[in-house]
Amino acid sequence: MPRWKPDAVDRLQDAALELFAEQGFERTTVAEIAKRAELTQRSFFNHFADKREVLFGMSAKLQEEVVREVEEADDAGPPLDTVVRAFGVVADKLLEQRRDVVARRYAVIAANPELLERELGKNAALTDAIADALRRRGCEPGAAFLAAGAAMLAQQAAFRTWTRPGETRTLRDLLPAAAEDLRTTVGAS
Amino acid sequence: MPRWKPDAVDRLQDAALELFAEQGFERTTVAEIAKRAELTQRSFFNHFADKREVLFGMSAKLQEEVVREVEEADDAGPPLDTVVRAFGVVADKLLEQRRDVVARRYAVIAANPELLERELGKNAALTDAIADALRRRGCEPGAAFLAAGAAMLAQQAAFRTWTRPGETRTLRDLLPAAAEDLRTTVGAS
Known part of the structure; x- marks a missing residue:
């Protein structure tokens, strides 16, 4: 059989x-x-190349796609929204069909300090690459740094919700709400 | 002599x-x-304990002081401002007198991927500890996560300015402006 x-x-x-x-x-x-x-x-x-590659092999592809989406975005809105939209498009393409695998991957990484540091390094490289892409779109360096960092933060908040047991909304659905939450938290006075 | x-x-x-x-x-x-x-x-x-400790020995002390400042803050304003003020107090105490040493330390770390990953791990631990402190102050978990991350971002932006050659303003002076820049970048629509 x-x-x-x-x-x-x-x-x-x-x-x-x-x-x-x-x-x-x-x-x-x-x-x-x-x-x-x-x-x-x-x-x-x-x-x-090795067992580590099973966990981090996707990072380069993901970074490449996010950067391309940011560069090619035709909206003229705030840079945070440009990046959040780019994350949504790439999440639909690369992550949505494998929520379970992505969540299990993250659980393995979170349980191992060395792997977690590697993951943080990949995230920092992604943040830098996004900031560079925003600069190429004419964004001032300081604002590009902050917008890229803020988008990563919104993405992490959306990711935490997305990987909760029972959650059915897509990352692309969750991302704009996470960006709104960030605006509220940061802007509240 | x-x-x-x-x-x-x-x-x-x-x-x-x-x-x-x-x-x-x-x-x-x-x-x-x-x-x-x-x-x-x-x-x-x-x-x-070893040569790595020369670079990272301060991290625990810094985290402890920031967390205590956040916990003991008596203001009722937005959590981002509470954390930024805490960073300012601790920067005056631990960093301001050694701008040159801190900048040289960071240059060494930035030049070595392994050390940079370690530094990112320490920053992630600090972010988590700040989010925990905000929760103990009654902040909702999602908002605590975002406020802690946003404060780290403002702190990093202020740090970049502070370590520029010729810069004379203190970190405590630069931090509120960095938080304002973040508000503008994130909130602009």
Whole structure:
């Protein structure tokens, strides 16, 4: 009874996330991941440089897409909204179909200080890249820095809601509300 | 001709920052730091667990003081302003007299991805601790998360200005303006 087999990348990612959650990131080997996915180590290394890459392989793609969306946005509104809209488009494309995988990935990262620092480094690089993209759109450097940081903050707030058990709204739905919450919190006087 | 000798901690810190800037963090040994400071390695280890501690030893103290200022603040204004004021008080106490050391420390960290990730981890811990303190003051969790993140962003913007060559205003002076800039950037529509 052959069962339907999803893509090797998905199977390896699922197997890795299961094992990281069960026994910790450090204690999991590539051999175990390949075995759980019913694939060879060679197949693993065809897709990932190492086990860390299973967690962070998406970062470059995500950054590239967000930056492109910001650069190509044709709205002339506040930079925070431009970035939040860009996040929404990219979330629909890259994250929405795998809420469960993304949430499990984050749980693994949050449980390991070293991985968390790596994740924070990726987020800082993304923030810088967004600020650069805003500058290329004519935004003044100081405002670009603040708008990029504020957008990351709204994105993190939306992400926290999105990964709550039972939550059904999409990230794209949640992002504008998070930006509004930030405006209220920051602007209240 | 004996010259005046500042505290061992200051001398070790100065020597370490000089060497990190000259030859990189990784390549600098505790033996070299002690020698440059005209002290023994034993004296170094009386004050620091390792060379990383020279860079991050202040983080715990800074977090403790900021959290206490937030908890003890008697104003009832927006949480962003409460935190920004707390940063100002602590900056006067811990950072203002050593602008040069703080700026050199940051340059060393920014030049080393591993140290930068560590710094980002410390900042994330500080943000969480501030959000917790705001919650203890009765702030709703979502607003506490956003206000703490926004305050960190304003603090980073103020810090960038403060460490510019020739800048003479204090961090405490610069912080409210940075918070205002954030309000303008985020609120503009």
